[in-house]
Amino acid sequence: MGPMTAPRTVETWLTDMDGVLVHEEDAIPGAAELVQALRRSGMGFLVLTNNSIFTPRDLRARLLLSGIDVPESAIWTSALATAQFLLDQRPDGTAYVVGEAGLTTALHDVGYVMTDRDPDYVVLGETRTYSFEAITKAIRLIEGGARFIATNPDPSGPSPAGTLPATGSVAALISTATGRQPYYIGKPNPLMMRSALNRLDAHSETTIMVGDRMDTDIISGLEAGLRTVLVLTGSTQRHQIEQFPYRPSRVVDSVADLVPFVEQSAAGRAEA
Structure with a gap:
């Protein structure tokens, strides 16, 4: 068997909302900057939530009050x-x-x-x-x-x-x-991820899923074939990761740590 091929260039980002971008009504540090970087990058992205109460327009307004400017079209709910x-x-x-x-x-x-x-x-x-x-x-x-x-x-x-x-x-x-x-339908069913990919006309091999829960975000991303990033600002803490039989591709303290990576990915796409 030959060596494993290197991961393909990142083209698309999916990110959970609660515990990743916000806590209740408060923005998590770095969340607004991450969304700004994604919007500047030209890469496709969606903010995912299992919450079915609100429409994307409602959620956009709620996020704006927290200082996070996400287009209505970039919000994908379980509804x-x-x-x-x-x-x-x-x-x-x-x-x-x-x-x-x-x-x-x-x-x-x-x-x-x-x-x-x-x-x-x-x-x-x-x-x-x-x-x-x-x-x-x-x-x-x-x-x-x-x-x-x-x-x-x-x-x-x-x-x-x-x-x-x-x-x-x-x-x-x-x-x-x-x-x-x-x-x-919603997470941890990988169908949620597949429907988000279809919405963006994206491919699993070039997509990253960012989440705060090993038992929903990370497992559904993994089962949909995505690379996964666990942030430690929500449900799953670092000491709990080893309790699960699967691992995220990467663990970071918060989405603030991902802003440079998004900018590097955008630069790499521009050079390609």
Whole structure:
């Protein structure tokens, strides 16, 4: 067997949002500079999030308040990935949705009809106002034959007041009642990465995924064939890395450490 070939030139960047670019409403040092460097570089990039509550326009506004200027077109949510998946699977379908504007808007935009009468799918997303009535309706529709989709498996999420139940926790409730497991679209499903690559018309061998969680960002990037960078400003700490049977391609303290690499990659592309 001959020597392994050197990695191909980086052409595209994917980066997680929470724990990588921001903590709640506060920008992580270096995040604004990284996005500026990516925009100057001419390389394709997307900011990914499992959060399905907000539309890309909402998220752009929230990031701007934190001092990070990300174009709306460069934000890819689990809601958008879910809508793309359903469009590919069953165009012009119908869905009963438990979720908020980020999810319902994404589904409307691909031509889906929202209904509680014999829908093709029950689609569960994150919301701050889960109702017993809506969950009961979802359970009965799934029992009646609707296919069960969830935007992401995250069991909980942060808030200024403390932990909040998230999509995975409510999905577990519905699964317990129905005996049916959902198909999760968001990370760690590598489908989320593949849909982002397709959005950019990018190739896995020339793409880097930046994340703060070994069990979502890094594993999904690895399984999609990407090079991965773990930043230590979020969930996974340095001492925890060895607990996992896989490793990121690189570990850095924060996204601030990646700004020179982006600039070097851009210079290399310009010379090529």
